[in-house]
Amino acid sequence: MSGSPLANGKIHLHSSVKRKLAEEKGYVFDKRLRYNVRQNESNCRFRDIVVRKEEGFTHVLLSSQTTDSNALTPEIMKEVCRALGNAAADDSKLLLLSSVGTVFCSGLEPSYLIGRLSTDRRKESSRIAEAVRDFVLAFIHFKKPIVVAINGPALGLGASILPLCDVVWASERAWFQTPCAALHLTPSGCSSYTFPQILGVALANEMLFCGRKLTAQEACSRGLVSQVFWPTTFNQEVMLRVKEMASCNAVVLEESKCLVRSILIPVLEEVNEKECQMLKQLWCSTKGLEALFSYMHSKTTEK
Amino acid sequence: MSGSPLANGKIHLHSSVKRKLAEEKGYVFDKRLRYNVRQNESNCRFRDIVVRKEEGFTHVLLSSQTTDSNALTPEIMKEVCRALGNAAADDSKLLLLSSVGTVFCSGLEPSYLIGRLSTDRRKESSRIAEAVRDFVLAFIHFKKPIVVAINGPALGLGASILPLCDVVWASERAWFQTPCAALHLTPSGCSSYTFPQILGVALANEMLFCGRKLTAQEACSRGLVSQVFWPTTFNQEVMLRVKEMASCNAVVLEESKCLVRSILIPVLEEVNEKECQMLKQLWCSTKGLEALFSYMHSKTTEK
Amino acid sequence: MSGSPLANGKIHLHSSVKRKLAEEKGYVFDKRLRYNVRQNESNCRFRDIVVRKEEGFTHVLLSSQTTDSNALTPEIMKEVCRALGNAAADDSKLLLLSSVGTVFCSGLEPSYLIGRLSTDRRKESSRIAEAVRDFVLAFIHFKKPIVVAINGPALGLGASILPLCDVVWASERAWFQTPCAALHLTPSGCSSYTFPQILGVALANEMLFCGRKLTAQEACSRGLVSQVFWPTTFNQEVMLRVKEMASCNAVVLEESKCLVRSILIPVLEEVNEKECQMLKQLWCSTKGLEALFSYMHSKTTEK
Numbered sequence: 001m002s003g004s005p006l007a008n009g010k011i012h013l014h015s016s017v018k019r020k021l022a023e024e025k026g027y028v029f030d031k032r033l034r035y036n037v038r039q040n041e042s043n044c045r046f047r048d049i050v051v052r053k054e055e056g057f058t059h060v061l062l063s064s065q066t067t068d069s070n071a072l073t074p075e076i077m078k079e080v081c082r083a084l085g086n087a088a089a090d091d092s093k094l095l096l097l098s099s100v101g102t103v104f105c106s107g108l109e110p111s112y113l114i115g116r117l118s119t120d121r122r123k124e125s126s127r128i129a130e131a132v133r134d135f136v137l138a139f140i141h142f143k144k145p146i147v148v149a150i151n152g153p154a155l156g157l158g159a160s161i162l163p164l165c166d167v168v169w170a171s172e173r174a175w176f177q178t179p180c181a182a183l184h185l186t187p188s189g190c191s192s193y194t195f196p197q198i199l200g201v202a203l204a205n206e207m208l209f210c211g212r213k214l215t216a217q218e219a220c221s222r223g224l225v226s227q228v229f230w231p232t233t234f235n236q237e238v239m240l241r242v243k244e245m246a247s248c249n250a251v252v253l254e255e256s257k258c259l260v261r262s263i264l265i266p267v268l269e270e271v272n273e274k275e276c277q278m279l280k281q282l283w284c285s286t287k288g289l290e291a292l293f294s295y296m297h298s299k300t301t302e303k
Numbered sequence: 304m305s306g307s308p309l310a311n312g313k314i315h316l317h318s319s320v321k322r323k324l325a326e327e328k329g330y331v332f333d334k335r336l337r338y339n340v341r342q343n344e345s346n347c348r349f350r351d352i353v354v355r356k357e358e359g360f361t362h363v364l365l366s367s368q369t370t371d372s373n374a375l376t377p378e379i380m381k382e383v384c385r386a387l388g389n390a391a392a393d394d395s396k397l398l399l400l401s402s403v404g405t406v407f408c409s410g411l412e413p414s415y416l417i418g419r420l421s422t423d424r425r426k427e428s429s430r431i432a433e434a435v436r437d438f439v440l441a442f443i444h445f446k447k448p449i450v451v452a453i454n455g456p457a458l459g460l461g462a463s464i465l466p467l468c469d470v471v472w473a474s475e476r477a478w479f480q481t482p483c484a485a486l487h488l489t490p491s492g493c494s495s496y497t498f499p500q501i502l503g504v505a506l507a508n509e510m511l512f513c514g515r516k517l518t519a520q521e522a523c524s525r526g527l528v529s530q531v532f533w534p535t536t537f538n539q540e541v542m543l544r545v546k547e548m549a550s551c552n553a554v555v556l557e558e559s560k561c562l563v564r565s566i567l568i569p570v571l572e573e574v575n576e577k578e579c580q581m582l583k584q585l586w587c588s589t590k591g592l593e594a595l596f597s598y599m600h601s602k603t604t605e606k
Numbered sequence: 607m608s609g610s611p612l613a614n615g616k617i618h619l620h621s622s623v624k625r626k627l628a629e630e631k632g633y634v635f636d637k638r639l640r641y642n643v644r645q646n647e648s649n650c651r652f653r654d655i656v657v658r659k660e661e662g663f664t665h666v667l668l669s670s671q672t673t674d675s676n677a678l679t680p681e682i683m684k685e686v687c688r689a690l691g692n693a694a695a696d697d698s699k700l701l702l703l704s705s706v707g708t709v710f711c712s713g714l715e716p717s718y719l720i721g722r723l724s725t726d727r728r729k730e731s732s733r734i735a736e737a738v739r740d741f742v743l744a745f746i747h748f749k750k751p752i753v754v755a756i757n758g759p760a761l762g763l764g765a766s767i768l769p770l771c772d773v774v775w776a777s778e779r780a781w782f783q784t785p786c787a788a789l790h791l792t793p794s795g796c797s798s799y800t801f802p803q804i805l806g807v808a809l810a811n812e813m814l815f816c817g818r819k820l821t822a823q824e825a826c827s828r829g830l831v832s833q834v835f836w837p838t839t840f841n842q843e844v845m846l847r848v849k850e851m852a853s854c855n856a857v858v859l860e861e862s863k864c865l866v867r868s869i870l871i872p873v874l875e876e877v878n879e880k881e882c883q884m885l886k887q888l889w890c891s892t893k894g895l896e897a898l899f900s901y902m903h904s905k906t907t908e909k
Contacts, residue, residue: 145508145512162505163503163504163505165505166504166505166508166512167505167508167509167512167513168505180858180862181851181854181855181858181859181862182854184854184855184858185858186858186861186862186865187862187865187866192862192865192866193866193869194504196866197500197803198503198504199829200769200804200828200829200830200832201769201771201772201800201804201866202768202769202771202772202773202774202829202830202831202832203829203832204866205751205772205773205832205863205866206773206832206833208862208866209751209772209773209851209854209859209862210773210847210850210851212832212833221524221827222503222829223502223503223505223506223525224503224505225505226503226505226506226508226509226515227509227515241513244513245484245512245513248484248485248487248512249484249487249590249594251585251590252483252484252487252488252489252585253484253512255489255581255585256483256484256489256490256495256511256512257508259489259490259495259574259577259578259581260490260495260496260499260504260507260508260511263496263570263573263574267869270869271865271869274865275865278861278865282857282858282861287855287857291855448811448815465808466806466807466808468807468808469807469808469811469815470808470811470812470815470816471808497807500803501806501807524827525806526805526806526808526809526828527806527808528808529806529808529809529811529812529818530812530818544816547816548787548815548816551787551788551790551815552787552790552893552897554888554893555786555787555790555791555792555888556787556815558792558884558888559786559787559792559793559798559814559815560811562792562793562798562877562880562881562884563793563798563799563802563807563810563811563814566799566873566876566877
């Protein structure tokens with residue numbers, strides 16, 4: 001998180017002091033710590049995520065080595081699925097999902113998509129769409145509560161899975177965008193269903209069709225996020241609340257989630273299936289690939 | 304309402320003057336008036352609620368003699384069901400629900416639960432769960448519009464039934480909390496369905512899992528409440544609007560409610576059934592009772 | 607828009623200058639331009655709406671010659687249906703709906719209703735209810751995205767169809783009201799379903815039962831509208847965004863809308879059918895007609 005450009009310059013004042021305090025507390029979401037974490041958690045080895053078993057809960061951190069900005073590839077999504085599978089079976093009462101770095105998750109990696117789809121459009125469009133489907137299904141079917149802590153931008157699939165999680169906390173630095181149409185993509189992560197439910201049709205469509213960006217505060221006032229915290233104390237605030245939540249009875253947490261979610265699961269499964277079918281179809285088309293190429297080009301020329 | 308501790312001390316100034324004015328208007332939601340009311344309304348006798356037949360509408364006030372803070376017991380819930388049954392059959396066009404005192408409703412009475420469940424867990428858990436189910440069903444099936452006026456805190460079941468009502472007005476002093484998980488309880492009053500619908504999944508779950516408190520303003524900006532009024536003029540504002548609403552045509556009011564609600568009734572019935580099944584199961588377990596005991600203990604030591 | 611009474615007088619300053627600028631840009635939503643438009647668009651002739659075929663999209667403007675304040679009659683609704691039918695078949699990627707004048711749409715024309723229903727209640731109530739049903743169905747079934755730009759008040763049916771559109775932008779001058787109950791009407795335009803979904807039950811019912819007025823900002827913060835713009839630049843802001851949206855791929859836009867909407871279509875069809883049945887029944891009754899008469903009378907004496 002350190003060294004990221006901030007809207008409010010003041011946060012940088014005394015940041016070294018604050019950092020030290022945070023480090024003494026022994027819990028900084030920092031790339032440098034990943035290696036320590038790994039050494040302590042020899043039981044589950046991952047490349048692009050970090051999994052920490054905490055008292056009462058499992059902490060999964062996106063920390064991609066193979067992509068920038070925690071972008072997703074089928075391989076990374078499979079690691080998350082595996083971590084969710086483990087957490088479902090162990091004695092943790094809930095799952096905390098967050099990220100290492102300044103970006104929560106930038107969605108599907110465009111260069112990966114282009115690379116693979118250029119090689120074998122038919123085969124790769126199926127394979128990637130299936131990876132997205134299984135990734136989204138893993139969230140739909142996870143029975144323990146999922147808390148997400150969003151430290152920075154959440155884009156595309158990284159934003160659309162949020163309504164599949166149970167409690168969503170964001171740092172003031174977070175923002176949300178699903179620029180599907182501009183990227184020649186259709187909605188994913190069940191956002192075609194969950195976004196209109198939560199944000200109202202008008203705002204959901206403005207996000208999906210026009211790539212409207214939501215600030216953390218806007219996302220909170222419209223229901224995508226339940227609380228926004230100050231960046232410098234974000235991690236502490238989240239850990240405090242997660243620990244309290246993890247002190248509740250496991251059966252009560254799981255049964256409450258079941259009451260809230262069970263009625264929606266068949267709908268979400270159907271929506272996910274349809275969304276992924278549509279993505280596969282678009283990736284399979286020449287136009288889809290061209291749109292991705294021109295997006296990549298515009299990103300390169302921007303820099 | 305008088306003599307209640309207030310966040311804003313100023314409201315106490317001249318309160319005696321204001322009270323007099325209010326009394327002259329002949330309508331104070333005050334414990335002292337209950338007895339007068341009773342004398343006028345010899346047709347329906349209740350112990351813990353007050354029922355006033357007004358021009359065009361029926362006014363039901365929670366006014367518990369047997370519990371503190373308008374807490375609910377199966378007996379009180381049965382009185383409310385009986386009052387709703389009467390109002391459904393008479394010539395009133397709508398129902399106004401409010402409370403006497405400074406608390407709207409504090410939900411199920413924990414000491415009652417402990418007392419009864421300690422005696423005969425199996426029998427009493429069934430009996431109480433059934434009382435909750437019938438209480439919630441009475442709201443689901445009530446065909447005339449229900450307006451709720453929330454003068455103070457609404458907790459647990461007292462908060463979760465609000466989305467089953469049609470228009471929800473709150474005093475600035477009101478706040479809302481459903482600390483289910485902390486009390487080793489699962490959601491009730493169909494809140495596992497209605498809260499995510501209204502507040503979005505993230506905030507609904509934060510309320511249900513983490514006991515997040517909503518102020519009247521927050522509840523209004525997120526859709527649980529439709530308007531917030533200043534405490535000192537709350538009752539007048541509510542009566543003004545209810546009277547206007549009661550001047551509308553009875554058929555139009557009932558048919559409009561039918562159009563809005565009928566599509567949801569089967570869903571709500573199913574959700575209510577599931578929620579009460581789960582509550583019964585928890586109350587029947589030793590752990591459930593222990594959690595209630597420890598909650599009661601923490602409340603006692605707080606004082 | 608010129609000459610309309612404004613809350614904020616300042617907007618009138620230099621309005622002639624601004625108008626000139628706008629006219630030079632060649633795009634003013636003004637009654638005077640209608641005739642030019644007509645000459646250019648000889649292919650589709652309408653009396654109460656204007657249809658402009660733009661680059662990538664179709665622009666439909668309510669511009670009623672036969673009613674005040676863009677009120678709706680069966681004939682005007684049929685023109686809109688016809689325009690939607692044309693736009694569905696042509697090569698436009700989306701539809702922009704807006705209005706000429708200072709009022710977006712004032713809903714069904716009461717004097718028309720009274721005139722016709724007084725003549726032949728049974729026949730006319732059927733005919734008008736069917737016109738409403740088909741008008742609403744045309745929105746439900748339209749496959750391309752619909753953007754609505756609301757420049758002023760949207761009342762009754764003019765407000766209730768908004769959730770059937772996809773992106774809803776409003777001028778600061780817009781406001782929203784569905785005073786059904788006061789007019790002895792039940793909800794229409796699927797608002798009995800869409801309003802509670804978007805605004806929460808409490809606010810939806812306050813609008814439907816109590817005629818609660820929402821300002822543009824309130825409508826935005828509660829999800830009916832996705833963004834509010836300053837009146838003087840409203841049209842430019844809308845055109846800018848619509849043109850950008852129209853640069854997206856047509857298949858992606860249509861398929862995204864399909865993903866968002868398809869799941870709701872059967873529900874909306876059923877709700878629309880029920881609402882129109884109820885309206886027909888009310889119009890067929892003597893009481894319904896009396897209520898409309900007394901409403902007209904109160905409007906006349908107000909002036």
